[in-house]
Amino acid sequence: MENKSSYRAVSKYLLGSPFKVRPVADLVRRRPYPEAMSVLENIPHKGARLIRKTVKSAASNALQGNKQLDEDMLYVKEIFIDEGPRLKRVWFRGRGRADMQLKRMCHITVVIGEAAAAAANTAAKAAPIKAGK
Numbered sequence: 218m219e220n221k222s223s224y225r226a227v228s229k230y231l232l233g234s235p236f237k238v239r240p241v242a243d244l245v246r247r248r249p250y251p252e253a254m255s256v257l258e259n260i261p262h263k264g265a266r267l268i269r270k271t272v273k274s275a276a277s278n279a280l281q282g283n284k285q286l287d288e289d290m291l292y293v294k295e296i297f298i299d300e301g302p303r304l305k306r307v308w309f310r311g312r313g314r315a316d317m318q319l320k321r322m323c324h325i326t327v328v329i330g331e332a333a334a335a336a337a338n339t340a341a342k343a344a345p346i347k348a349g350k
Contacts, residue, residue, distance in 0.1 A: 223294055223330045224282055226275035231267050235300045235323040238264035242296040242325075249332065250276055250291035268296070268325060275329040286331065294330035298323055 241264040245253040250272070257269040272293060280286055301322030308318040 221282065223328050224275055224279035225326060225328045226271050226278055227327075228267065228271045228274070228325045230301055230322050231325060232304075232320065233263055233267055233323055234321040235298045236321075237262070238267060238323055238325070239298045241265050241268055242298050245272070245293050246296050248293050250288055250293065250329065253293045267323075268327070271325045271327045272329070275327040279329050279331075283331075290332050291329050292332045293327065295326075295328040297326040299326070300324075 241257075241260060241262050244260070245256055245268065248256070253272060254269065257265045257272065276288065276291055279291055280288070301324050303322065304320040306318040306320060308316045310316055
């Protein structure tokens with residue numbers, strides 16, 4: 218069986234606005250896994266808790282799929298925060314009026330990659346190409 222270089226986890230229908238979760242995702246994108254987890258554990262946002270669970274799940278998928286990997290060999294390759302459906306609730310106001318309250322949901326997709334594979338890819342891209350005469 219061929220070893221994959223990236224593993225993913227998806228959390229769907231999470232009650233949290235994507236606009237509030239995306240800035241937290243920007244803090245951990247392209248960071249080593251242990252550093253990303255320490256950042257997420259020390260941020261007091263709800264989005265950090267949601268992302269931390271998904272990153273931990275993706276890392277577990279990687280460690281389960283490839284027994285030769287260690288947590289120090291992983292890094293957060295990609296994070297997507299997509300918009301989910303909205304719960305529409307009636308918000309009663311004064312004088313008999315009513316407004317719609319939108320409770321936004323998000324889908325979080327995390328892709329964890331192997332740090333050794335990433336270093337090999339960048340080294341291959343950085344190697345100069347010699348043209349023959």
